Amino acid sequence: MKVINTSGKRKTAVARAVVTKGEGRVRVNDTPIEIYSPELARLKIQEAIYIAGDKAGKVDVNVNVRGGGIMGQAEAARTAIARGIVEFFGDEELKDIYVSYDRTLLVNDARRKEAKHQLGKGARKRKQKSYR
16 A cells, blocks of 8 residues: 655644545544634645645545644645645646645745844844934
8 A cells, every 4th residue: 555654844833744545535633624723724734635636535644733833834734735645646747736836835934933133132123222
């Protein structure tokens, strides 16, 4: 039986997806995608499934996501799902469709939080100087 393991990252969220032959079931942290909440996160994850079309109906996907916030987890999960479906079918055409729709479906978002610097409370905020 063919089993594909993939991962996706966004900020500090890491998603691990297992893609196997099946009937189109998608679970995120053991929760069916149909009842995953919040709705905006669910729709974000389902983008990868809708674009794949009937191919997504031939595989089962189990995703485990840890770290980060709700939307970071959703974006990590969609990356893992899209990568898994492309690798399972080995379809270059589907890969091109994903990239033309949104590159982050297949490529991790490399943006991270900027580090705090000295003389300030954060990455950009500084103590004000008074000249008077």
